Amino acid sequence: MAESVEVLPPPRAGRVQADLLDVVIVGAGPSGLSAALTLGRSRRRVLLLDGGPPRNASVSAGHGLLTRDGMHPADLKAQALADLAPYDVTVCPDGAREVRREPNGAFAVRVGQDWHRTRVLLFATGVRDVLPPVPGLRERWGQGVFHCPYCDGWEHEGRALAVYGCGQSAHHLALTVRAWSDRVTLICDGDPALTPEQTRDLRRVGIRIRTEPVRHLRGGPLEDQPVCVTFRGAPPLSVDAVFLAPEQQQGSHLPAALGCQLSDRGRVQVDDQQETSVPGVFAVGDMTGAPQYVVQAAAAGMHAAQVINTRLIHAAVHSLGAAFHNTPDDEAEVTRPPEPDDE
Ligand SMILES: Cc1cc2nc3c(=O)[nH]c(=O)nc-3n(C[C@H](O)[C@H](O)[C@H](O)COP(=O)(O)OP(=O)(O)OC[C@H]3O[C@@H](n4cnc5c(N)ncnc54)[C@H](O)[C@@H]3O)c2cc1C
Numbered sequence: 001m002a003e004s005v006e007v008l009p010p011p012r013a014g015r016v017q018a019d020l021l022d023v024v025i026v027g028a029g030p031s032g033l034s035a036a037l038t039l040g041r042s043r044r045r046v047l048l049l050d051g052g053p054p055r056n057a058s059v060s061a062g063h064g065l066l067t068r069d070g071m072h073p074a075d076l077k078a079q080a081l082a083d084l085a086p087y088d089v090t091v092c093p094d095g096a097r098e099v100r101r102e103p104n105g106a107f108a109v110r111v112g113q114d115w116h117r118t119r120v121l122l123f124a125t126g127v128r129d130v131l132p133p134v135p136g137l138r139e140r141w142g143q144g145v146f147h148c149p150y151c152d153g154w155e156h157e158g159r160a161l162a163v164y165g166c167g168q169s170a171h172h173l174a175l176t177v178r179a180w181s182d183r184v185t186l187i188c189d190g191d192p193a194l195t196p197e198q199t200r201d202l203r204r205v206g207i208r209i210r211t212e213p214v215r216h217l218r219g220g221p222l223e224d225q226p227v228c229v230t231f232r233g234a235p236p237l238s239v240d241a242v243f244l245a246p247e248q249q250q251g252s253h254l255p256a257a258l259g260c261q262l263s264d265r266g267r268v269q270v271d272d273q274q275e276t277s278v279p280g281v282f283a284v285g286d287m288t289g290a291p292q293y294v295v296q297a298a299a300a301g302m303h304a305a306q307v308i309n310t311r312l313i314h315a316a317v318h319s320l321g322a323a324f325h326n327t328p329d330d331e332a333e334v335t336r337p338p339e340p341d342d343e
Pocket of ligand 1 (some may be wrong): 027064251
């Protein structure tokens, strides 16, 4: 997946830290924290840049993470940060502002006025949910309005539920949410953009379809009330929760600025080693288009950490004139320094 990257001269403004770190991790959500743990335990010198709360910060409880079902995301993060204490992982409560590739193949990351130099760069910067501009919806994101029934379906099972959206993705989400309740309404907020067959399927399983324009959302768990969806010129709908599949953008522009290739859907493309199209730059978690769950993000973080550590081990072994061999044939390809009695 190699792609050429513009090699920039060393930065002129700001303070350059002399030490070369093993890995800078940009982002301290579940994926970045998990990578930091494994790299720390691998005796690597790591800088973890904590630019803010994780994507699910607005919920009262996260679900589906084994042994931590129902834990508040802030508590999970606090525990994950505490787990890093024994290791050589420096946590910086600030975001990366700029990244550059140095002529020697290393990278420089600017945090405030400081440039940190690193051999490997790992992006764990997540995605940003682009919510529809319905008044009252953003305030209820994670509090009565959710994106995933696997995360928040059980708490609302058998209740009156709504799915907001139109077209193929709303059809899919409505049929999925139907597995948690037989009282589901699809709110299209205008043109449903459904085929006659899709409409028939939804009706067949008892999903009602409303096409009137939505005015706003009111109530919800923060006010200890059901969520009230109001429409223009039509009676309101009272539901326990609303589900929707929002558009998403990259959480940071830095991977694209560095030249990392994006997919048609705007995800950072990685290979099966979590490496981006820029050699030495890795990416993990939601930003890569992987299934969007905490446990999945954490697993990707650990995988990337193991791959990065293996690369660094290989480089160290190689610099000593040795190499790993998979087969006897590999021997021929290794260039060794001369043995003392060869001279
Ligand atoms: C409402 C809602 C509820 C959810 N509920 C659940 C659930 O119950 N169970 C579940 O498994 N999943 C749930 N999810 C999904 C889960 O939140 C994500 O899959 C998970 O957080 C992804 O982890 P991540 O590390 O990839 O990204 P994120 O959690 O998004 O973390 C990325 C981090 O990078 C930081 N960052 C961005 N740019 C920079 C920068 N330049 N410098 C430094 N830091 C930067 C961000 O501030 C953020 O802290 C939910 C999501 C939403 C939206």
